[in-house]
Amino acid sequence: MSVSDSRRVLGEAKRIVIKVGSSLLAQPVSGLDLPRIASYARQISVLVAMGKEVILVSSGAVAAGCMRLGWRQRPSRVHELQAAAAVGQMGLVQAYEATLRDLGCGAAMIMLTHDDLADRQRYLNARATLNQLLDLKIVPVINENDTVATEEIRFGDNDTLAALVTNLLAADALVILTDVAGLLESDPRDNPTARRIAYARADDSTLDAKISSSVGSLGRGGMVTKLRAARIAARSGANTVIASGHEHQVLERLLVDAADLGTLLVADVNPIAARKAWIAGQLKPKGEVVIDPGAVTALQSKGVSLLAVGVSEVRGEFVRGEVVQCIDATGRPVAQGLVNYSDTELRSIRGLPSDSYNQVLSIEAEPEVIHRDNLVLL
Numbered sequence: 049m050s051v052s053d054s055r056r057v058l059g060e061a062k063r064i065v066i067k068v069g070s071s072l073l074a075q076p077v078s079g080l081d082l083p084r085i086a087s088y089a090r091q092i093s094v095l096v097a098m099g100k101e102v103i104l105v106s107s108g109a110v111a112a113g114c115m116r117l118g119w120r121q122r123p124s125r126v127h128e129l130q131a132a133a134a135v136g137q138m139g140l141v142q143a144y145e146a147t148l149r150d151l152g153c154g155a156a157m158i159m160l161t162h163d164d165l166a167d168r169q170r171y172l173n174a175r176a177t178l179n180q181l182l183d184l185k186i187v188p189v190i191n192e193n194d195t196v197a198t199e200e201i202r203f204g205d206n207d208t209l210a211a212l213v214t215n216l217l218a219a220d221a222l223v224i225l226t227d228v229a230g231l232l233e234s235d236p237r238d239n240p241t242a243r244r245i246a247y248a249r250a251d252d253s254t255l256d257a258k259i260s261s262s263v264g265s266l267g268r269g270g271m272v273t274k275l276r277a278a279r280i281a282a283r284s285g286a287n288t289v290i291a292s293g294h295e296h297q298v299l300e301r302l303l304v305d306a307a308d309l310g311t312l313l314v315a316d317v318n319p320i321a322a323r324k325a326w327i328a329g330q331l332k333p334k335g336e337v338v339i340d341p342g343a344v345t346a347l348q349s350k351g352v353s354l355l356a357v358g359v360s361e362v363r364g365e366f367v368r369g370e371v372v373q374c375i376d377a378t379g380r381p382v383a384q385g386l387v388n389y390s391d392t393e394l395r396s397i398r399g400l401p402s403d404s405y406n407q408v409l410s411i412e413a414e415p416e417v418i419h420r421d422n423l424v425l426l
Contacts (some may be wrong), residue, residue, distance in 0.1 A: 055308060055312065056306050056308075057123045057287065057304040057364060058221055058287055058302065058303065058306060058312065059301065059302075059303060059304060059305065059306035060220075061098055061100070061219075061220035061221035061287075062099070062101060062103055062220055063101040063103075063217060063218070063219040063220050063221075064099070064101070064103070064219060064220065064221045064222075064223060064298065064303060065103045065104075065105060065210050065213050065214045065217070065221070065222045065281075065286075066088075066092070066093070066102060066103070066104050066105065066210075066223045066225065067104075067105040067106075067206055067209075067210035067222070067223065067224045067225065067264050067277075068088060068104070068105070068106050068107065068108070068224060068225045068293060069107050069112040069206070069224075070107035070108045070109075070110070070225060070228065070295065071226065072084060072117055072225060072226070072293040072294070073106070073107065073108035073111065073112070073140075073206070074112050074114075074372050075083065079112055079115035079116060079139065080108065080112045080139050080140065080143055080426075081114075082143055085143045085147055085198065087149045087183070087235050088104075088225075088293075088299065089144065089151055089153075089225070090147075090151060091191070091297060091298075091299040092104065092148070092151065092153065092187060092299065093148065093151035093153045094299075094300055094304070094309065095299065095303060096153055096185065096187065097299075098377035100303070101182045102187055102189065103182070103187070103188050103190065104144070104187060104189045104190065105190045105191070105206055105209055105210040105213060106140065106144070106189055106190070106206075107191070107206045107226075108136065108140050108189055109133045109140050109191055110122065110132045110133050110136055110415050111135040111136065111138040112135075112136030112137075112139050112140055113131070113132030113133055113134065113135035113136025114132050114136070115139070116135050116136060116139070117131070117132060117135060117312060119132065119223050122164050123282075125233065127172065131252070137191070138192070141157050141189070144157075145157075145309075147412065148187055149317055150377065152320075153185075153186075153187050154184070154186040154187065155186065155188075155189055156181050156183065156186050156187070156192075157189050157191070157223065158174075158188050158189070158190045159179070159190075159191060159192070159193035160174065160190060160191075160193060160209065160213075160245075160332055161192065161193045161195065162332060164360050165212055165216065165326075165329065166330055166331075168326065168399070170271050171216065171326055172200075174216065175186070175216050175217065175236060177391065178213075178216070178217055178327065179217070182217075184290060187305075189210075190209070190210075190213060191206070191220045192206060192209050195209075199211050203209070203260050205273045207216065207224060207273040207276070207277040208273060208276065208277055208331070209384055210222060210224065210277060210281075211276075211277035211278070211281045212257060212280065212286075212329045214280075214281040214284060214286045215250075215280065215281065215283060215284040215286075215322075215325040215326070215328075215329055216320075216325075216326075218284050218322065219281075219284075219378060220285075220286060220287075221287050221288070221289070221303075222277065222278070222281040222285055222286050222287070222288040222289075222290065223288075223291070223299065223302060223303070224274050224277065224278075224289070224290045224291070225291060225292070225293035225299075226274065226290060226291075226292065226293060227292065227293065227294065227297065228271075229244050229276070229291070229292045229294060229309075229310065230244050230245065230246075230289075230290045230291055230292070230309075230310035230311030230374035230414040231244070231245040231248070231255065231258065231259055231271060231290060231311040231313075232244055232245065232258070232273075233245060233258055233260075234258065234348075234380065238405070241386075244310075244311065245258070245311045246308060246312065247311070247312050247314070248311065248312075248313055248314070249313070249314050249316045250275075250278045250281075250282040250287075250288065250314060250315055250316070250317075251316070251317065252315040255275055256275070259272060259376070261273040271290075274290050275313070278313040279292070280328075280329065281315065282313070282314075282315035282317055283315075283319065283320050283325050283328055283329075284315075284319050284320065284325045285315065285317075285318075285319030286315055287312065287314050287315050288312075288313045288315075289302055289309075289310045289312045289313070290309065290310050290311045290313070291309045291310025291311070292309070293390050294379060295309055298314075313332050320360065320424065323422075324422075324424045327371060327384060327385055327386065327395060327422065327423075327424050328384065328424040328426070329395060330371040330379075330384065333371045333372050333384055334364060334365070334366035334367075334370040334372055335363055335364025335365060335366040335370075335372045335373060335387075335391055335419070336362075336363040336364055336372065336373050336375055337354070337359050337361070337362055337372055337375070337387075338356065338359070338360050338361035338362075338363070338369075338374075338375050338377060338391055338392070338421055339358050339359055339360065339374050339375070339382065340356060340358050340360050340377070341374065341376070341377070342356075342357075343355075343358025343359070343374075344382055344416035346358070347374070347382060347425065348382070348425060351420060352420055353399075353415075353416035353418060353419045353420040353423065354374060354416065354418040354421040355384075355401075355402055355415065355416060355417060356397040356398055356399065356400050356401075356402070356416045356417050357399060357400060357401050357402070358375070359394065359399065359417060360398065360399065361396040361398070362391050362394050362395045362398060365389060366389045366390060366391050367391075368387065368388055368389060368390055369386055369387070370384070370387060371384055371385065371386060371387075371425050372384065372387045372418070373426075374418070374423075377381060381426045382425070382426060383418075383423050383424060383425045384421075384423070384424060384426060385418040385422045385423030386418065386419075386422040386423075386426060387416075387417060387418055388414045388416060388417055388418065388419070389417060393411075394408055394417060395412075396408050396409060397409065402415040
């Protein structure tokens with residue numbers, strides 16, 4: 049697909065997840081940038097009037113809370129973060145609700161933690177609720193629930209959250225608005241004339257060496273997380289554009305005019321099924337299974353199930369039906385999926401051929417440790 053064709057497809061996207069970074073929404077002295085929020089809301093209302101379904105993932109609660117509390121740096125302690133989120137969320141919700149309402153758009157606030165998307169039933173409930181809101185022409189405003197999230201269940205950044213929501217809703221496109229023009233050929237702090245990368249495949253491995261992992265004082269994302277988000281979104285076939293939220297009318301120019309703004313990362317892969325997208329999106333697998341080189345090759349090149357004969361080590365504690373990650377001997381992630389055995393059972397049968405399971409276990413053994421229908425390559 050050519051660059052122009054990809055931009056045109058982006059303009060034709062019907063269901064769109066838009067992520068707005070905290071650096072665009074919070075000012076060091078005045079707190080929330082209400083005029084900018086109003087501008088984004090107006091552009092979203094135009095998209096909705098055109099028949100597009102818009103889901104907004106907004107950062108800014110913690111940053112706004114820090115401003116209200118007089119903190120100039122994002123705190124590192126969990127309870128301070130939670131306090132800032134609780135204070136800032138009030139202003140963020142009010143700003144979006146008031147501006148969207150005045151423009152004739154309904155709005156709904158959805159707060160999520162990793163556990164909400166890790167649990168299959170809660171995942172399905174979240175999807176049903178969001179689909180219902182979209183059917184009602186309501187704009188869901190989603191944020192990570194920093195008020196109750198702890199280090200273990202936090203998404204880590206709203207870029208990742210936006211990508212997982214893109215998978216959850218099988219959205220056509222993900223738009224990440226930040227404070228730079230897009231992915232650049234080199235770090236602009238070292239090279240002020242660094243050129244913008246206008247177009248690339250999301251899975252292009254050469255991008256990793258080009259991006260900077262720098263993070264602003266009030267945010268916790270960076271280009272590393274944005275590239276990772278684009279790759280997560282690509283699993284369900286969504287293209288991603290990373291663009292500057294400072295650009296005039298940026299959403300309309302991207303999604304209506306198909307303008308050449310930011311970096312377009314194309315999902316040049318076959319989208320995986322919704323169930324596998326959920327499996328791939330689990331950020332906290334319950335355990336790890338070390339697999340031998342033969343198993344690595346079989347999974348990657350033949351699309352087969354994982355058998356116990358290819359398992360060399362079992363790490364962590366898990367039960368049947370939980371998500372575990374398959375890694376090679378160097379620790380590199382290869383795949384993850386829903387396991388058919390507990391960690392104790394798997395330790396008993398690792399390295400054994402399938403016809404030996406029943407001699408070791410007192411259960412009706414299944415031949416696969418992870419069936420290929422429940423396994424996703426990483």
